[in-house]
Structures are given as C-alpha cells and as structure tokens.
Amino acid sequence: MKTAKLKNFLLTEGLRVEVEVESRKGGAGPTGSYLIFGDSIVNFAINPESPLKLVRREDGYFIIAEEEIPVELPPKPKFHEELYEGIPMKMIARRHGKDVLASTVLQKCILKDLGKGCKFCGIELSLKSGDTVEMKLPEMLAEVSRTAKKYGDATHVTLTTGKFEDEREEIITMSKVSEAVNDASGMPVHVQITPPQNVELLEELKCDTLGIHIESFDESVLKKVAPGKFEMRERFEIVLKKAVDIFGESQVSTFVILGLGEDEMRTVEGCRRLLELGVIPYLVPFRKIRGTEMENYSQPSPEYTERVLIRVAEMMKNFGVDPRRNKAGCVKCGGCSAIGEYLREV
Template sequence: MTQTAPSSGPVTTADDAGRLSDLILQLQEKGLRISGPLERRPGGAGPSDAGMIWVEGSPVTVPVDAGYVGDSPYEMLSEDSGHGIYRDGVRLASATPANRPQFYDLSTADGTPYWKLALMHLDSLASTVLQTCAYWGNDDQCRFCGIGVSLDSGSTVKVKRPEQLAEVAVAARDLDGAVDITLTTGSTYGKDRGAFYVSKCGQAMKEASGLPVEVQFEPPTDLAVIDTVRDRGIDSLGIHVESFDPQVLARVAPPKARTGIERYFETWEYAVERFGEGQVTTYVILGMGEDPELTIEGCKRAVDIGVYPFIVPLRPVPGSLMADAVPPAADYTERIARAVAPELVRRGLTADKVAAGCARCQACSALGSLERSIQLGMPSMPGGIPARSAS
C-alpha cells in the first residue's frame, strides 16, 4: 500500500506539533525545492502545484513548480535512509515523498486510464466528476479556479461515469491504501448545482469500496436536494464559500457573491441537521485581499453551528485568472488559523472527527497540526487581528 502514512507516525507532543505547524506554514508560503522525482499535481482543480509528501508522518502538499519556489530557503534532500527537509544546511524534519500510485497503471474496459478518472492526494482518492462548469470561460469564472485547465491539457475526461469511478475506488483502496474519497464537480444551472450527479458517483464508489465519501457542491436552490445526497449514503459535505468578505467574493467569485454569505449559512445549518456537526465543511482561502476581522468572525460563526472552516493559503493555479498571484505570508495565515483552531477544539469539531474529504486529510492546511498542539497542551498564542493580506 504505497500511499499510507510512513511508520514514523504523527507527532505526539505539543512542542513537536507546534514546530510541525510552523514548518508547514512556511513551506506552503515559500514552497519546497526538490532535485529528484516527486509525485505532484501540476495544475487543474485540486491542490494545484502540489508536491505530495509526508512530513514527520503528516500529509502535506507544498508548491514545487511555481516560479517563486526557486527562491525558497527550503529543500528536500536524499539521506542514507529516506529524505529530509533542510534550511540553510540545517535538517528540520523527515520527509517521505509519495510514490506513484499503482492503480495509475490500470485502465477501464473501454481503455480510459484510471489516472484520468481519479487521482491520489496522498492517502485520499479524489476526482472532479464533471470537468466543466457553467461559469467557466465567461464573466462569472472564479478567478482562483482551474477546472478547465486539466480538461484542456488532456489529463482528464469531461464526465466520469459512476461505474468507472467505482472500479477505480476499489483499485485505489486495494493497491494504494486509499482511506477516503473526495469528489467535487463543476457547477450546473440546475436546482441541485451538480449535487445529484456528484452524489450518485459517490454512492457507487462507496458501495463498491466501502470507503467514506465527501462530495462538494454549491448551495442548491432547493435545500431538499441535501436530503437526497444524505439518502445516498454520503458521509460528509463540502459547501465552499471560499471567503467571508463580500467584496472579495464579488471580485474573485461573482456567482458565490450573488448567492450571498447568508445563504451559505442557511445551507450549512440545514446540512448540519442532516449530516451532523463536523461533517459539513467549507474552504476559506486566505491571501485574496480579504478583511481578516470578517474572516475570523465568519469562521467562528461557522464553528458555532457545527461547520468546519478549512483554512488554506491561496495556491495559485497555473492557467487560472490568478496564476500570477503568490501565497500569503505564513504569519498572516498562522494568526488567522490560531484564532480559529481553539474554537474548533472547544466545539469538538477537530479534523480527526471528519469522516472524509479535505478537512479530514489536512494536507493543504496547517490547521490540523495547530489543533493537535492545543489538544496536546500547548497554550494558544495570543490573538489579535493581522494586517490585511493582498494577493
């Protein structure tokens, strides 16, 4: 099982958890220089420009191909046994690069390579089931999104069929140790916004593999759609607002701005009643010029109703409308995450309780390691509102 966590396991002391979260924040800002082969996700609608590694046993995705990475002080070097992450010649942590998944060598009966249907993100199997979006290529296109980039590159197919994905899920579980499934979709103009199809795919994959499934979609116009998703056996939902700052949404994601932040809260409350606290999550992207006070306030309000705000630094997607942006400073991301992590711990909504999806994985965020540092006894750092970060 090539993608399971290394035997060193996650950190077990508060000090170690704190050092790990600091390192993850720095790597996600500055990137990691590498000199050998590394399983990566170069672009598209997932963790973009992502080198996939385990750092001290914890899953981490870091920029490896962006132009600014060449100036990073962090590099991964081979050692007598394994790899290490170094800065200025000083070893900071052990590192285990993810291997190329074995199931990538297989194809469906009609000749479609499995890797065009779903990808391994460390220990999570992920797919965009509809690789088109009603907003792509027009004035509504979300500036941070790259859903059309993968399709144009020929690295995926437009529509993944449930029976194909079920086949892949079994192979990823058996050959590469996949522990959950994360499915997203381009939005449609229908009342379900794509929820019906993505949950149909998730149902087929779960029935075939037994793995827990998260599906991601926009707030449907009819909230009863969420009941159908639940009845299909889906474990977790990702309904992503992206930013709690209305001005940022209007600039970077016009359709989400028209939906309105209050509609997201209405949808989350409905979903939490059906899926349970901690099983409804939302992406919160930092570094797009958002007001940090609004961001922290929105995250805390989400936590209060049982929603997990998955805080991530902007990861510019090559080929997207924000391709020339850079991630926010690590201290900006850290201070917002440190204001939210204690609230998650207090409410019992920590990442280890999420059944499936991005918040379960935590590879694109330092939030999970901050939660562990609090749980293990590290005092929370003083709060305070950081200065606004612009992309």
C-alpha cells in the first residue's frame, strides 16, 4: 500500500491495537495516538473494528495489512515527567506527533459560553477532567519549551486557543506566549487564532506561521455544527489573504474537516480559492471525540477523503503551494492530514 493511501486509511479507520500506546483523549484538535512509518507520522484513533491491526514482535512494531508494514512509536517525551512549580509539565503542554510541543493557551472558548461552539471540538474536556490548567502563562510555556528542547522532545511548537471575548486580547496574549517560547527555546512557533473582525490586528501578531480554521466551506454544514464560525464566514478569506501578506506563502493554513456532510464540489472549490491566495488547506477527516455533541457521528469513508485529497493535491501542485516549506506547527507536523503525502504522490 502506498504511503498516502495507508495514512489516509489510518486517519479515517484507525487501528486495532494489541500493545499499549499513549492516547490523547481531549483538548483542541483531533485526539489520538501516534505512529511513524517511513518519513510520515500519523495521528490515529484506536478502533477495535478497524481492519488494520498494530502488533508488537521481538523485532519491532508492525501494522498487519495486505502485507506487514514496519512502524515505530515515537519515544516517550521526557518533559512529560517534569514539574513546573509543582504542576506536571504535561498539564501545560504535550508532545504531539514526534517533535511538536503543543499547548492550548486558553482552554476555554467564548463561543461555547454563548451556545455557538463547534460541536466536534473537545477544547474544554481536558480542563473538566483535571488534565490541564485553564490559562497557560508565558513564563510557564517558556520553561516547558526550554525543557522539551533540552531533552530533544520537540523542534517546533503549536499554540492554539479557544476564542477570547476580546479579539485584540487574543492576539496580544498569543503573541506574548509565542515570543516567550521562542526566546526561551529558539523553536519556531505556529499560532492558531479565530479570525479578527479588525484585520489590521494581524500586524501585531508575533509568530512564525499562522492557522485560522475555516472548518468547512459548506455554509449549511457550518451553520449546523459550528454556528459561531458560521457567523464569521465572510471574514475568513479576507483575513487569510492579509495573513499571507504578512507571513508569506505556504506559512498560513486552515483546517478543513472532511466528513461533516459537506458538499464535495464546494469543498474542492473552496480549497482552490485558498490555494490561489497561497494558503494551505489542511484537510483532516472528522474524528469523533467522546464527550462532545458529535461523539456518535460517523467517520468519513477513506474513499471519500482520498477523492478530495487527490483533487486538492493536484491543485496544490499547480499553484506551487507546498506544506514542506512551512516552518512550524500542524502543517510541518502533518500528523492529522495526508495532504502532504498525496502531494508527493500526484
């Protein structure tokens, strides 16, 4: 099986596991566990129904598919065992993929308080379960990033957040944290924010790469599953265009979730418009998270996601937008999307 196809399959169908693997159950972004195969990393869900199985033998780990595929588990991050002023560092940040330090700066979202939150998102679940702290201060993340870098656990950083009540405060807070992390560790930092109404605020943002997540190009889907984002829908492309002017081509990205019931043509056309702007559409399959309103929603089929991924990868190649040039964060990590692998293969 080719790398892109295997990764797409693992992202949608998950894996049966007969070994112990670490798993992230809440927080922002798709939850799951990580596997390395070749130069790819995948964030997969544990699924007892999956046709693919992960086994451990004396000579290593293997996925049992049509053939046996040798894989590796990323080594356990050492900073997870350390403390910051009595708080376990893994409550402040986690290692994602194989080398990303990831943290949700504000573990709450005003859209949830207003009853307009994204129904697939588990941002507040890890706060409720006591696995994290609500607000990560610059000094906390500076120390955690220094430690993660020292141990070789991370080479770049993703900082996300729930929406703040005040959009300027969101940008200033994320900039302070990003600068503190970069000063302390020297690692490049990816920041994710919600699109500000005042696009000029982006000029104040201090980071290396930026993510502003559109989630879906299908307005009827957005209205149903992400009503807060539906209200912001008209500003996304304006803000993303401005972001490319500031951060550069292939340095700005947007998560596009596949499998929410969206129209395929509208999705492909939306990705084309973004590619024309120099933005990376980071296509991820819907991943259900226990405890969210969509915990029983079905995963998309790998056939559907592959069809969209191939079409977008072909357009990406034509526009010359390339995730391999991205300096930090989700796109550089690539764990949650097979778009980089399809781009290599089209």
